Amino acid sequence: MFIFQAAAPGTSIIRRDLGAEPLPQTEALYAVALASPATLAAPPMGSLNLSEALIREVEAADVIVIGTPMHNLTIPSVLKAWIDQILRVGRTMKSTPSGKVGMLRDRPVYIGVASGGFFTGERANQPDFLTPYLSLALSSIGLKTQQFLTLQGPPHWIGARHR
Known part of the structure; x- marks a missing residue:
């Protein structure tokens, strides 16, 4: 976050x-x-x-x-x-015969993903449902400029033998 503030003084950050502080799961009134x-x-x-309130933060x-x-x-449940709160038909997306159309202005979205296993590249040893799901969810509301940054596998020192 501080990198953004250094690059653009006066930047405000909402964290x-x-x-x-987990969000509650959607409730019956929301579904109604x-x-x-x-x-x-x-x-x-x-x-x-x-x-x-969450949609306004994104906007x-x-x-x-x-x-x-x-x-x-x-992705984790939180x-x-x-996502369940910001994907809202008629507010952030609309359904059309050809699929979902985002209603929000596109802007850069940087997604850092940490995993104890490998899910991309030659060392991939597990499937990745996070990247396609999150990419589709964000794209469906108009956030199409996405950059995924991954931190995969255990650090090289875990499991190393000390001499």
Whole structure:
């Protein structure tokens, strides 16, 4: 984060640590609000407040940085809870006969992925469901300029023998 501030003095950063402050999973009222065009037009009071606040954070950002571990070959549940709140038909995407169309302005998204195993390259020894899922989820709302940065496998010193 400090690199961004050094490159662009005066930059403000919004930090959302989903590990320290996890978002709640979507609730029944949220599902009711999204159930039909009628309930989307007049959602139950308070049902979309969190979703709207998170979408506004994304809309206000010039750059988005996501740091995530790979949990069981995919994203952790706390990141999925965030995605469930920002992917909203009629607000951040629309469904068309040819697929989802994003309604948000594109901007750079940097995604750092840490894994104890290898999931890309010659040493890949596990499947990767995280990258295609996250890429599709973000693209479906209009965030198509994505850069994945990976940190894979155990550090070289783990398991080394000391002489």
